[in-house]
Amino acid sequence: xxxxxxxxxxxxxxxxxxxxxxxxxxxxxxNMFWYRQxxxxxxxxxxxxxxxxxxxxxxxxxxxxxxxxxxxxxxxILESASTNQTSMYxxxxxxxxxxxxxxxxxxxxxxxxxxxxxxTVL
Amino acid sequence: xxxxxxxxxxxxxxxxxxxTLSCTYDTSESDYYLFWYKQPPSRQxxxxxxxxxxxxxxxxxxxxxxNFQKAAKSFSLKISDSQLGDAAMYxxxxxxxxxxxxxxxxxxxxxxxxx
Numbered sequence: 708x709x710x711x712x713x714x715x716x717x718x719x720x721x722x723x724x725x726x727x728x729x730x731x732x733x734x735x736x737x738n739m740f741w742y743r744q745x746x747x748x749x750x751x752x753x754x755x756x757x758x759x760x761x762x763x764x765x766x767x768x769x770x771x772x773x774x775x776x777x778x779x780x781x782x783x784i785l786e787s788a789s790t791n792q793t794s795m796y797x798x799x800x801x802x803x804x805x806x807x808x809x810x811x812x813x814x815x816x817x818x819x820x821x822x823x824x825x826x827t828v829l
Numbered sequence: 830x831x832x833x834x835x836x837x838x839x840x841x842x843x844x845x846x847x848x849t850l851s852c853t854y855d856t857s858e859s860d861y862y863l864f865w866y867k868q869p870p871s872r873q874x875x876x877x878x879x880x881x882x883x884x885x886x887x888x889x890x891x892x893x894x895x896n897f898q899k900a901a902k903s904f905s906l907k908i909s910d911s912q913l914g915d916a917a918m919y920x921x922x923x924x925x926x927x928x929x930x931x932x933x934x935x936x937x938x939x940x941x942x943x944x
Contacts, residue, residue, distance in 0.1 A: 742934075748936060799874075817864075
């Protein structure tokens with residue numbers, strides 16, 4: 708089974724602090740994602756990466772940056788935390804891309820999640 | 830852009846009964862994936878069931894089944910013989926086959942199961 712580990716389950720930071728959220732996967736999966744989960748809004752994509760040193764903005768990248776120096780590690784960075792960044796942050800990954808082959812798709816399309824990091828910014 | 834709508838913020842069911850969670854989506858694509866994910870309290874999100882859009886047959890996984898209506902863009906989840914362990918947030922999600930396979934999630938439905 709894929710294991711996705713997020714370094715901190717709970718963090719409390721002050722406004723203006725720099726925050727690092729770490730995510731490590733133990734499988735050789737190309738695609739990694741950072742989502743933010745808020746009540747009534749579901750999960751919203753912040754950033755994703757499809758390869759080492761590659762990154763793409765998701766739907767809500769403002770105020771965030773990411774780093775992917777190694778395939779297994781994808782970090783989310785809040786350069787200057789603000790109270791509106793108080794949220795649950797979920798890391799996820801996905802092995803490769805969906806490819807249609809004879810007889811069906813090449814993989815399941817399943818996304819594997821970490822346990823989440825609940826960040827409170829005071 | 831694709832969107833996913835879950836119109837039921839909260840649902841409840843009696844243990845051993847059946848409950849249906851609703852999901853609609855909007856897309857101009859003809860081929861895509863749909864998912865239901867479960868997030869138990871303080872635990873990680875896990876996949877419950879998935880449906881490939883090109884398959885007409887509804888997916889089934891033990892007590893969980895879907896009613897996939899492609900023309901109506903509807904994808905509901907039925908939980909039969911509900912158990913206390915089914916209590917969780919349930920998220921409907923959509924993924925294109927093209928691009929980088931981003932998942933688009935609905936707002937979620939919180940399911941309570943009463944003994």
